[in-house]
Amino acid sequence: MTDTTHQAARPSPVAPPAPVPAKAPRGARRWRGPTPWLFLLAPLALLLVFTYAPIVNMVAYSFTDWDGVSPELHYTGVGNYVEIFTRVDLFQVFFVSGYYLAASVVQIAAALYFATVLSFNVRFRNFFKGVLFFPYLINGVAIGFVFLYFFQDGGTLDSVLGLFGVHTDHAWLGTPTSANTSLAGVSVWRYLGLNFVLFLGAIQSIPSELYEAAELDGANRWQQFRHIIAPGIKPVLTLTVILSISGSLSAFEIPYIMTGGATGTETFVIQTVKLAFQFNKTGLASAAAVVLLLIILAVTWVQRRLVPDERVDLV
Secondary structure: OHHHHHHHOOOOOOOOOOOOOOOOOHHHHHHHOOHHHHHHHHHHHHHHHHHHHHHHHHHHHOOEOOOOOOOOOOEOOOHHHHHHHHOHHHHHHHHHHHHHHHHHHHHHHHHHHHHHHHOOOOOOHHHHHHHHHHHHHOOHHHHHHHHHHHHOOOOHHHHHHHHOOOOOOOOOOOOHHHHHHHHHHHHHHHHHHHHHHHHHHHHHOOOHHHHHHHHHOOOOHHHHHHHHHHHHOHHHHHHHHHHHHHHHHOOOHHHHHHOOOOOOOOOHHHHHHHHHHOOOOHHHHHHHHHHHHHHHHHHHHHHHHHOOOOOOOOO
């Protein structure tokens, strides 16, 4: 009894104290703060030199009458901006963007449809993914030349229609309406793959357990899309809308290569390029570029205010 009591009263061994980490040398502690900034020095320098400095110069040139060549330039105040908003021929090119805005709606709807279908287990889905994304990998200039022959009189489109007994002498790029519609259709084919990949990645990031639970509850494909896919891809959908609007306002490659802005297909960017390099009105072209930038920023701000970012938690 005494031995048992003596053993129970024996104190338990005390764990040794954890070793205190040695302090880093004073020199290492001195460099610990600025080290991340040293890694950011090169990209920040490139960003300042090739992005923000040109923007500052562009804004400065927009208040002058510089021709892009002469070393002399004169301050004109807001005269260039007044000219842009008062001359109908300069501002009406924004109406051409309406064709590309309508095409972007078709493009987003088609990309979302294909991404939803190919996110499920269907035959040859990898093949169709490659087919849809392949046009985005092709150079825009090459696409412009290919479709230039596609839409010309007696070209590929007329030949294909002739196989089905449809004979037409319609000039697809001869009138403003048909030309802008054709160019907008080419842009749908050109950029469908980008939106498709964005939607597909967002859909595949949704946990598969949600689909399994929905199938056990008897939900069909439409119900799965409405209650699982649509809320899960809302941030990506917002991003694609912003990209589509900005791309519609700044369309350049396809209309410039195919028509050069003729037959009423001149976009705001084509007009800006012509003002700067064809008519030597760099100051006015800079003002036009600033106006385009402000419009895109305003549209983006309004869109983000109407559809704010919300945390999506489906689990």
